[in-house]
Amino acid sequence: MKKEAHMELFESVQGILTEILDLEDAELTPETYLIRDLGAESIDLLEIAVAMSYRFKIRVEDDEAFLKNFRLHLVEAQQEDLQPADYLAERYPFLSRDRIEEILSDLEGGPTVKIKDLVCYAAHRLDGAPADESDPLLPLLSAQVGVRAVAGPR
Amino acid sequence: MTLEYPGTLALILGGSCELALHLARAMIGDALRPILTYRNEAGRDRIVRGLEGLSGRYESRRLDLADRTTLEALLDSWGEDPLDFTVDFAHGDYEELVAAADDDVLERYFRENVSSRACFLRRAARIMLRRRKGRMVFVSSGAAENPNPGQGFYAASKLASEALYRSVGLELGRRGVTTVILRPGYVRAGRGRAYLEREGKQVSRKIPTGKALEGEEVARTILFLLSTHARNLNATVVTMDGGLSSGK
Numbered sequence: 406m407k408k409e410a411h412m413e414l415f416e417s418v419q420g421i422l423t424e425i426l427d428l429e430d431a432e433l434t435p436e437t438y439l440i441r442d443l444g445a446e447s448i449d450l451l452e453i454a455v456a457m458s459y460r461f462k463i464r465v466e467d468d469e470a471f472l473k474n475f476r477l478h479l480v481e482a483q484q485e486d487l488q489p490a491d492y493l494a495e496r497y498p499f500l501s502r503d504r505i506e507e508i509l510s511d512l513e514g515g516p517t518v519k520i521k522d523l524v525c526y527a528a529h530r531l532d533g534a535p536a537d538e539s540d541p542l543l544p545l546l547s548a549q550v551g552v553r554a555v556a557g558p559r
Numbered sequence: 560m561t562l563e564y565p566g567t568l569a570l571i572l573g574g575s576c577e578l579a580l581h582l583a584r585a586m587i588g589d590a591l592r593p594i595l596t597y598r599n600e601a602g603r604d605r606i607v608r609g610l611e612g613l614s615g616r617y618e619s620r621r622l623d624l625a626d627r628t629t630l631e632a633l634l635d636s637w638g639e640d641p642l643d644f645t646v647d648f649a650h651g652d653y654e655e656l657v658a659a660a661d662d663d664v665l666e667r668y669f670r671e672n673v674s675s676r677a678c679f680l681r682r683a684a685r686i687m688l689r690r691r692k693g694r695m696v697f698v699s700s701g702a703a704e705n706p707n708p709g710q711g712f713y714a715a716s717k718l719a720s721e722a723l724y725r726s727v728g729l730e731l732g733r734r735g736v737t738t739v740i741l742r743p744g745y746v747r748a749g750r751g752r753a754y755l756e757r758e759g760k761q762v763s764r765k766i767p768t769g770k771a772l773e774g775e776e777v778a779r780t781i782l783f784l785l786s787t788h789a790r791n792l793n794a795t796v797v798t799m800d801g802g803l804s805s806g807k
Contacts, residue, residue, distance in 0.1 A: 452688060
């Protein structure tokens with residue numbers, strides 16, 4: 406998938422979040438946390454999943470897209486004496502290895518899902534390809550693209 | 560009273576039963592557009608016969624809660640059409656004493672009548688949530704609260720299904736998706752007709768209003784529950800049994 410397409414995905418996700426979370430003048434970047442920063446609740450996550458499903462014509466598995474069972478899978482890996490990053494990469498094929506490591510070091514801060522994870526999820530569902538370090542989205546996301554949200558109807 | 564409705568398209572699960580056909584005729588009369596589901600060809604034939612002369616004013620689609628692929632085919636590619644209403648009559652028949660039941664049969668019964676209904680609700684709710692608008696009616700039964708011997712599995716699955724519908728109304732009411740559960744008592748239609756032919760006099764004596772319900776009465780009540788006038792009836796049970804369950 407080309408960078409332009411990823412940028413479009415990001416802007417679409419940003420638009421969905423702006424409308425559902427009724428954001429006004431919030432600066433959304435790929436690094437924005439959905440729950441920690443934006444205060445998204447479970448009903449909001451459900452609506453976001455539904456909106457992404459219709460917007461991108463993809464099937465959205467809520468548990469997977471929002472990393473709801475990330476800690477559970479981490480415990481599974483530990484119980485099975487497996488490498489956590491390897492095990493989690495199998496469970497979350499849309500996340501790059503770097504991102505998984507980043508999440509592992511960020512768990513104490515609370516729910517870890519960021520906007521860039523939703524973008525990667527949508528890209529993966531559209532492309533069907535696993536994330537890797539050469540993913541063209543990564544440089545774009547690491548560039549901290551910021552888009553000022555415009556309040557939409559709620 | 561002329562009823563007003565917040566939409567037109569209604570999906571009726573278990574659409575080939577006598578009550579569903581009463582409802583479909585009433586809906587068509589009120590300019591609503593029902594889509595009736597059937598489980599097999601015999602069900603489809605009952606719909607065609609039951610709605611004779613109304614061709615073009617309703618649709619019918621296959622949906623068998625025992626067959627997940629039919630659920631996916633119906634709802635996973637629903638598209639851009641709104642899903643304004645669902646009315647759920649679908650329920651399998653299984654009368655057996657709890658202590659006499661077969662393990663495999665009862666597991667299948669709950670899978671088809673509870674788990675599969677949750678799968679349906681998940682999909683239908685997501686379609687409605689997209690427009691933040693939708694109304695769901697679950698047609699339960701007085702037997703859910705007061706089963707006769709042999710109705711333990713039927714009652715348990717009705718109560719579990721009621722709980723699912725109630726939760727959808729609680730969880731999504733603020734987003735415009737509401738639910739209501741109707742518990743009719745004895746109805747002179749479908750399975751109840753044969754029973755009332757045998758036991759009608761005795762049953763009538765127990766009902767404070769002195770008579771069983773007619774299918775047309777149940778259909779009219781469901782129309783009211785779908786209307787804008789009933790929108791504040793959410794995540795709750797309406798009992799329509801002539802007062803039967805209120806006394807000893």
